[in-house]
């Protein structure tokens with residue numbers, strides 16, 4: 001570590017200790033050298049003893065800057081790892097940071113695009129429209145077509161800060177993992193996941209690609225609009241896209257004033273999410289209210305607008321099957337089926353006791369399902385399922401955890417708009433439709449349709465392929481025959497060798513006994529025994 005990093009390390013430690021966060025580590029997890037070391041830092045005492053531990057944690061992260069603020073936001077959704085009081089307080093973390101100078105943004109844009117701003121844009125506003133920890137957004141008009149655009153620019157000084165802080169976080173995670181092995185919080189994995197997410201956010205080309213993909217998936221959809229990305233103007237640290245003028249979803253009063261049908265809007269939110277999951281296997285995974293808007297046009301037929309596709313999730317067929325089958329079983333309250341599905345599909349080890357798993361599921365989920373359907377949280381059902389499955393040694397895939405977190409956001413948004421939103425009624429048709437497509441005649445027909453072009457292409461090569469395969473089969477039959485013969489020969493040799501070695505040993509023993517009385521006979525016996533051994537040894541060592 002270089003001096004700068006040591007200094008930062010000290011600052012982090014100082015802020016954490018001054019907020020009394022060492023109290024978060026249970027005493028039995030602190031070995032005596034750690035406790036002793038803590039006592040030597042007597043000048044760094046808890047300065048806010050009157051505040052709750054959640055508030056102190058939040059303030060400490062806010063003091064530590066953007067990397068820690070974002071980390072806290074990520075942790076707030078990991079209710080499987082954190083006690084509820086901490087998770088709730090972390091959810092209040094605001095990504096509010098002072099904006100950086102518009103002139104710096106201009107320089108960065110010009111450097112990345114290789115031209116003066118005036119050559120590409122008119123009306124570039126040096127005053128940012130929004131400023132977050134990683135990037136800042138400016139408005140402008142594109143000269144090429146006079147379209148209103150926003151230019152997202154990565155903070156010029158953020159790269160080294162992120163790299164340094166992540167390195168230190170990793171170091172701390174390793175120390176914690178060393179001091180407290182088998183830690184349920186899995187610090188090293190959590191930091192690694194965070195590092196990947198943050199590095200993804202630093203590359204605006206990946207956000208541009210995700211936005212283009214999501215827009216293509218919902219081309220002409222009346223339910224979701226995704227702004228157009230001007231890909232010719234995108235670089236790793238600059239993103240240019242169409243400016244949208246929707247109503248922020250958090251502004252309920254403005255939505256009501258616009259006459260938006262909130263019930264329909266909430267239902268469409270759930271529909272859009274399940275369409276992304278089950279139709280496209282590609283979902284926007286950063287659905288916090290700052291990234292979701294509602295079109296001002298046709299409020300009776302409301303349309304969502306989604307921006308900031310920096311974080312997306314992708315699912316494979318197995319993930320979707322897992323979700324659909326489990327949800328359908330859950331909503332029939334068939335915990336046995338859920339447990340059996342996990343064992344049969346190998347999601348948990350095959351020797352798992354189905355009864356025990358079923359009973360564990362019932363214990364955590366029955367209280368949730370005791371509520372009216374309209375109040376049930378899909379996100380919490382999934383969270384409890386994952387936590388229980390983890391206890392039974394299932395490795396929950398990160399994309400499913402991402403989906404579960406997004407689901408919590410979607411539910412939060414939906415119920416904020418329309419508190420009686422019945423997610424099940426909206427989601428069930430999607431799950432059933434998907435299941436019908438996967439199983440039964442429809443599924444078989446789909447599979448044939450899917451594979452048809454492949455077979456049509458391969459058909460002319462068929463006779464050659466069949467001939468090659470038959471020749472290979474014949475060749476392999478010869479090989480198998482040869483191997484079989486070799487095996488038999490070797491087996492016979494080994495049997496003979498065992499017989500010769502045994503006979504040699506018996507003769508030698510007999511000869512030694514006879515040696516004092518019948519010297520001549522014993523010598524012959526010894527000679528034969530040695531010959532037997534040489535022969536036996538030769539048979540073993542020569543194949």
Ligand SMILES: Nc1ncnc2c1ncn2[C@@H]1O[C@H](COP(=O)(O)OP(=O)(O)OP(=O)(O)O)[C@@H](O)[C@H]1O
Pocket residue numbers: 095129130131132133134135136137150152227241242243244245290291307308310
């Ligand atoms: N296409 C757009 N049209 C209009 N406003 C936009 C557009 N894109 C972004 N904004 C504004 O800029 C803000 C920040 O944008 P964005 O979420 O993409 O940045 P971010 O750095 O990823 O922020 P965060 O980390 O908070 O998600 C948005 O909340 C929105 O107000």
